[in-house]
Structure formats: structure tokens, C-alpha cells
Amino acid sequence: xxxxRRIGAQYYTLREYTKTIEDFEExxxxxxxxxxxxxxxxxxxxxxxxxxxxxxxxxxxxxxxxRGFEDFxxxxxxxxxxxxxxxxxxxxxxxMPGGYREDSEGISRFIKExxxxxxxxxxxxxxxxxxxxxxxxxxxxGKLIMxxxxxxxxxxxxxxxxxxxxxxxxxxxxxxxxxxxxxxxxAIHFKDLKVNMDNTVEFGEIGEGSLDWxxxxxxxxxxxxxxxxxxxxxxxxxxxxxxxxxxxxLKTKGFC
Numbered sequence: 001x002x003x004x005r006r007i008g009a010q011y012y013t014l015r016e017y018t019k020t021i022e023d024f025e026e027x028x029x030x031x032x033x034x035x036x037x038x039x040x041x042x043x044x045x046x047x048x049x050x051x052x053x054x055x056x057x058x059x060x061x062x063x064x065x066x067r068g069f070e071d072f073x074x075x076x077x078x079x080x081x082x083x084x085x086x087x088x089x090x091x092x093x094x095x096m097p098g099g100y101r102e103d104s105e106g107i108s109r110f111i112k113e114x115x116x117x118x119x120x121x122x123x124x125x126x127x128x129x130x131x132x133x134x135x136x137x138x139x140x141x142g143k144l145i146m147x148x149x150x151x152x153x154x155x156x157x158x159x160x161x162x163x164x165x166x167x168x169x170x171x172x173x174x175x176x177x178x179x180x181x182x183x184x185x186x187a188i189h190f191k192d193l194k195v196n197m198d199n200t201v202e203f204g205e206i207g208e209g210s211l212d213w214x215x216x217x218x219x220x221x222x223x224x225x226x227x228x229x230x231x232x233x234x235x236x237x238x239x240x241x242x243x244x245x246x247x248x249x250l251k252t253k254g255f256c
Contacts, residue, residue, distance in 0.1 A: 002246060003224075006256055007228055008039055009039045009229065010039075010064075013181055013239050015043030016239075018240070019044065024046055028055060028060055029059065032060060035256070036062050040187075052085055052086055063227040064228075067079060067092070089098065090172070091127065091129060094131050096110050104141045111149065114128060118157035127158070130153075132170075159185075160181055161189060162181065162187070174216055175219045185228040187225065187229060188227070190213075191206075191232060192246075193210055203235070206250055207245075207250075246253055
């Protein structure tokens with residue numbers, strides 16, 4: 001089954017422009033003008049209800065959200081209300097907090113708490129989405145942290161928000177990783193890795209880097225991934241220009 005061809009805009013890229021509801025509205029206007037119809041809410045302090053009102057006005061659907069893991073542990077009802085208000089089924093966490101990463105016992109604690117949070121979300125028809133960086137591909141006691149996250153979390157309720165850039169930085173092939181995850185790769189952050197002549201790497205607009213987007217898109221379709229969202233942590237130009245460049249490139253790949 002092909003993933004939804006409405007490419008999404010990850011608002012973390014535009015986080016400096018979503019601090020007030022007025023800025024948020026202007027951001028939604030610009031995003032819609034570029035052509036995006038799907039968004040991810042991330043990196044904003046705003047409440048769900050006023051954002052939903054603006055999003056509806058511009059015909060933008062929320063596919064994914066990101067909130068801190070502490071909220072999932074301590075305020076699960078608020079997380080449920082936040083996502084239901086936004087009309088979103090994937091309740092994402094941006095990262096495993098640092099306090100859990102110190103040893104294998106910490107990873108075990110995180111997995112236990114993530115499964116408990118996911119069970120509560122599941123009662124409301126929602127999913128917990130785990131967004132990766134590169135550290136999950138480190139080994140602790142001989143085992144990749146990512147392998148533990150995949151094997152020890154509830155496959156029905158814990159899904160993955162696969163970040164293509166960070167998978168590559170972590171030493172893995174995003175194409176194989178997405179295929180192996182299958183439908184658990186529910187959302188994909190399309191993020192390109194730009195290689196420089198001095199052997200450094202940086203974030204790039206989609207199509208400006210070295211990732212093979214034809215292969216990644218095919219893997220997403222084969223895996224049964226649902227959403228793809230453009231994200232660029234750091235932009236060397238106006239972030240809205242970067243988002244437009246990525247959108248225009250993905251249009252040539254069948255997205256809209």
C-alpha cells in the first residue's frame with residue numbers, strides 16, 4: 001500500500017515562527033501557500049485548541065505531534081486531550097531523555113514507561129511514536145539500543161517516526177531500516193544529509209544531499225508507512241525557502 005502522497009511539513013523546522021498564535025497563523029498561511037496539506041506540530045508552546053482553529057482555517061491536517069516524554073509519564077490525560085483536539089493519532093516523543101541513556105537499566109526503565117504510556121494511549125485509539133536520533137544505534141552491553149526499542153516495546157501500540165538523516169548518521173541504511181520495521185515505521189521524517197568537501201556533514205533540503213530518495217520512497221511504500229514529513233533541523237537560508245525547495249523536489253517524485 002502506498003503511503004499518503006500529501007507530503008507533510010514538520011514545524012520543528014519552523015519553530016522560531018510558532019511561538020505566538022499570530023506567528024503560528026502566519027506560518028500556516030506560508031506553509032499552505034507552498035502547497036503542504038499535512039503538518040507535524042513540534043517545537044511550539046501553544047495550546048492545542050487555538051492551533052486547531054488556525055489549522056482548520058487553512059485546511060491543514062495534523063499527522064504527528066511531538067511532546068516531551070515526561071508529559072507522557074506524568075500527564076498522560078493531557079497528552080490524550082492535546083492529540084485528540086488536534087485530530088492526530090501519532091503521539092510522538094522527540095527523543096529518549098538523557099537520564100535514561102546512561103546504562104542498560106536506564107534503557108529498560110524507559111521501555112517499561114513507554115509501554116505503559118502506549119497502553120494508556122491505545123485505550124483511546126492512539127499510538128506512541130518514537131523518533132530516533134543517532135545514539136539509538138550505539139551499543140550498550142553488546143546490544144544496539146535500537147534493537148531493544150524494537151524488540152521490547154509493544155508492536156501494536158509503539159510505532160516509529162523514522163528520521164532518515166539520523167539513521168544514516170547512526171551507520172545504518174535508511175532503506176533497509178524502514179523495510180525491516182514494516183508497518184511500525186508509521187511516519188517518516190524526510191531529512192537529507194548533505195556531505196561537504198571537508199568531510200563534514202550537515203542538514204540539507206531534500207534532493208540537495210546524498211540520500212537516495214527513490215529507494216527511500218519505495219521502501220516506505222513497501223513497509224506500509226503512512227506519513228512522510230519534511231524536516232530540516234538547521235537551515236542555511238530562510239527556513240520557508242528551504243521547505244519550499246524540499247516540497248518542489250518531492251513534487252517531482254509524485255508527492256503533492
